[in-house]
Amino acid sequence: MKKEQKALLAELKSVYAEVEAQALPRQCEMRTGCCHFRQTGKTPIVTRIEALLAAQGVRASGRKKLTPHPEGACPLLGKDGRCTIYAHRPFGCRTHFCGPAGGPYPRQHVVGLIHRMEALDEQLGWHDGSRPFEAALADALQEW
């Protein structure tokens, strides 16, 4: 990995740390309903730097590629119902909560952090904007 990428990934981790520091009251019971993309009809949209960090998490778990989830859920959802890259999961997984848990964070609460991530993509030379998680992650895994 290039030195510049390492520095940008470290900056992304500091964005994630700020999300935790600015956490709003939510009652997530880890039911992982939001990880079931086919059921919800929604997929996280990620910056390229988020996809790169998620790919690092996939590699750290010993995998080289993704296997589609049989029920159309996130391919990173484990058989035990837990996220297999929890520490590397994208921003959307940290800020989106289902209705019973209290709902997603309001955009104005996180917009500054989103702009910081977009600026990291610019520094990577990526100007195409954010993309659906699975496609962005598959590309990041090829590159990693």
Ligand code: SF4
């Ligand atoms: S990355 Fe983890 S938390 Fe996010 S949707 Fe996939 S399994 Fe769920």
